[in-house]
Amino acid sequence: MLEPTIGKGLRATGRRLTRTRKAVLALLEDTHQPLSASEIYSQLQDRHVAIDLVTVYRTVNVLKELGLVMQLDLQGQSRYELKEGRKHHHHIQCRVCGEIVDLLLCPLKKLTRLIEEQTQFIVDDHTLEFAGFCPKCQ
Amino acid sequence: MLEPTIGKGLRATGRRLTRTRKAVLALLEDTHQPLSASEIYSQLQDRHVAIDLVTVYRTVNVLKELGLVMQLDLQGQSRYELKEGRKHHHHIQCRVCGEIVDLLLCPLKKLTRLIEEQTQFIVDDHTLEFAGFCPKCQ
DNA sequence: TTTTGTGCAAATTCTTTGCAACGGC
DNA sequence: GCCGTTGCAAAGAATTTGCACAAAA
Secondary structure (H helix, E strand, O other), rough: OHHHHHHHHHHHOOOOOOHHOOOOOOHHHHHHHOEEEHHHHHHHHHHOOOHHHHHHHHHHHHHHHHHOOEEEEOOOEEEEEOOOOOOOEEEEEEOOOOEEEEEEOOOOOOOHHHHHHHHHHHHEEEEEEEEEEOOHHH | HHHHHHHHHHHHHHOOHHHHHHHHEEEEEEEEOOOEEEHHHHHHHHHHOOOOHHHHHHHHHHHOOOOOEEEEEEEOOEEEEEEEOOOOEEEEEOOOOOOOEEOOOOOOOHHHHHHHHHHOEEEEEEEEEEEEOOHHHH
């Protein structure tokens, strides 16, 4: 149940806790998988929640701004997953069936500092995603 | 000058070395930056090479199949760079000006094996890209 | 009752496809 | 001359925008 906390976060930025935002959050909470906008849309249809695909896009962007949701770009499509205080992590996706498995690791802390020294960039973020063939699809 | 080698590679697969393929290769050879399809298109316009954007897409795909070109997906857009026998590497892109700098490293060999053990996936590929602010844009 | 959020339609961006004409080899 | 390649038009997928109406606070 994220709702109370979220209500606050929304109100603090002059935004509102609406039916559709609740529905998107509840779905992400239940599925615990990174979902694309159209997957969120159709899974909400299945739950008989009337929502427009446009609203899904707008909602995940608001949730991202609030820091509640993480956006990942996998195989040329954006997917969204709940943060829920989860540790920073990465994913592997099956090229055949699309299954996504969490990798509860990130070997890039030291490397990031090294890159900042070498390039004089300030490193803001990184993407690290693996692709391959899951046990079933091999 | 990649042309002779490339001509062979193309012919070996029943393909042809054409004006447009030469032009795309020459551009990638000169710029030495990962370019998007539309950047390739407009930079060829600047060079007074008549080519259709569709042909750019088809060309980079052929070059990718031949193993001459590397495709990277940065910030929701595909970019292409010459391999030219270059070592596997990654990139950092500036969020403001879009500049891309090569990172001549990859810390993921051991990790890949570990992931294969842990997940039973066969790991096929990975993406590792950094984003941040370049010295000029900080 | 004010201001934010939503749905609908339409636009935008990136990429792919179908097909007749063109051009390597 | 054969068959792969190109340009053009059009389709397709993912995402964004404009605007009037609906609904939180």
